[in-house]
Amino acid sequence: MVNGRILVIDDEPRMCQFLKMVLSQDGHAVTTASDGVKGLELLKSGIFDVIITDLMMPKVGGMEILEAAKEEDPDSCVIVITGYSTVESAIEAMKKGAFDYIPKPFKIDEIKIVVRKALAQRGLMVENRTLRRQLNVTTLRFGYMIGESKAMQAVYALVDKVAAVDSTVLIRGESGTGKDLVARAIHQHSRRAGRPFVTVNCAALPETLLESELFGHAKGAFTGATMMKKGLFEEADGGTFFLDEIGDIGPGLQAKLLRVIETGEFIRVGETKPRQVDVRIIAATNRNLEEAIAAGTFRSDLYYRLNVVSIVLPPLREREGDVPLLANHFLNRYVHKTGKKIRGFTEEAMAKLSKYSWPGNVRELENVVERAVILADSELVDLRDLPREIAEEPIIVPDAISGVPFKKAVQEFERALILKALREAGGVQARAAASLGLGRTTFHEIMKRLGISANPKGARDDVQNCDAVGQ
Template identity: 45%
Template structure:
């Protein structure tokens, strides 16, 4: 559901706008002054902001700049009872999306808000696509390994890439399942077509069908325009179903039809849409066992498990650790503008002997922290996040040390760093099992996923 923050010191105006917008399918948040608006924006990001130009504690035009400084880059629609050419020019120069004169024309307001929200969603989609493209370019290099396990996997990728055969990639969290999926796509005849990733564990069940297959305008509350789904966007390309074991029985039925018939309807639609897509899937769960327990459809299992690639955990291919360390240390050194040329034998020995419950993803995070902590051209033992008994942890196992090292940062940045440390430790304690980690932290799986995405732990 799209969200609108309404900022106006007149309570009656706020309530009127709330009623109009909520009747049109929007969720609204109300603020009667700049202070309240800023407090809301510190924890929430709306799709657009309706802002009165004269507030008791701030000037609306100047407040737009404050929003930008907070990292809030959403369309702002100014409302004013003092419409002049000068105000219009100032508003546009400051970056306002539009401005409306009071008394408000509610039809005009609704159209303006709908346009602003749609524009913001398009901007987000473009940003997501750019991130996907950057990730894709980077992911090719991440497929690293000289071990027998990895060499066998490279051979399978080479054999299946140019066909449209469905592949199921299995492995523990952090082993690089998405990297393998991208390698298959990048070496296929579809390489110049979309690669659309769908994380089946992060999308709420009530939104899943719309995300996969799209919806028509008016299909449900908040559907103010027609939206294509992921399968439609992936036409002639590849759909990667990550964490496919998290799909509900209802969605499994819908997916099976797409795999069999190559067609579907948008939610609320009657037109049959045909697509040409290649399906790749991944899971860290035992799908065969789920089938036996009645939690995963047997017919869908055999549809996705035509070719099976099993990624080994990092502890079973330790000969690849030096290669991976070299890659991620070099990458982190470039990121943080550090001159790192190597790693000491003592540090290498600790890293090679570690069990790596978080697999390659954990190794990547350890490399990044070691580069940040280093004070010379080589990574030393003291640069590694070690506990008193020599185990790897995040933050050196000492919160005070972490705070001292990060001196000069804001409280918000320090708290975020500590939160990341706690989450990473919980992931390690639970062998990167997200369900158990979420339970240990008192979170649901989707909240944990959101935090892992925020802190680059995916």
């Protein structure tokens, strides 16, 4: 089985033969070139995952090979071999995009490890590029609604169905799930697509100002109304009106909004003559409207008029497999904005992003990726570029200590922490103490106080019997 396609370029035939023999043993397909000129020809005629090139060669040197390789395939990984006298040039090559450099003489294991790492990065870059192509297909169909999970497929199916009719739609979901994107997608796929798409956040304005924004006002209707103003309903005439955070409007406006939905009529503030509009209404909320109805703060008749078709957006934590797609989408956006040369995420960084619970949903993920792009100083976003709460493993408090007195809870938590450290250290107490930043004497005193066996075997037994406590 071929693991990777490797091109070796060196003007020393023995080095070419040696590297081909060593790397072929690991299952790689190795092609060699005896100078930089032949190396350039091979780069143009074939596809290689990793290019290993000597830095100092006559006619065409390693720097030119690096530039040509990146031009042919931006995802290719170039490893530079250099003598000690040219280490500074090798570092310069790293700044220009080389994956790594290896000074001569080197050990067999050293070149094998670097090649293995280069192939892993190459795989990540290709995977990221594939994800971006998948994103392009999705965005062509649904604007910026990103996701391939079953939960999102169900949303897409509903968007297709409701776009074809003029019924009122209520979009529900937690903050940051992208309710505005769903509303826009419905509009773009409807017969009203060429007409206005108007939005308003009902929670952003006090009720008196919101009424004027929605319905407009006559000149002199109130202090400061020096001229007539059209409302957003008139601006949306013939198109779609998206009312975000509909659960935040007061009772007075609820009655007037109900009239527009039922009759298409409204009255500007300061006027008495009804006006007619033709708008499709899409509303969204993160509130529980059923509870608001029970509490008497939201009209049931308005709720039923809005809730003709309900689309419930899943939180990001329930969208299995969508985090990599979204993360790469936001990465592309902010790489383009900042002009930075970042190609993707390391495997460890993406694993942490996928594992995180995302209480702020897609909006939080976007903010995290923007931050990572700003902080990243290499071609791949790494763990150090992520916020601490995502990059570090959280310490989970055992269920067994909930509802117990404070001192007892602290003791049980302390015990769980010590056992977890011992488990991860394989029962070796010195290593466990070091992982917690404790001296061995202090660690032993804590173990004794908590009744944890002091001998290594006992410590291992305790750890094995208490795995559930530490997890």
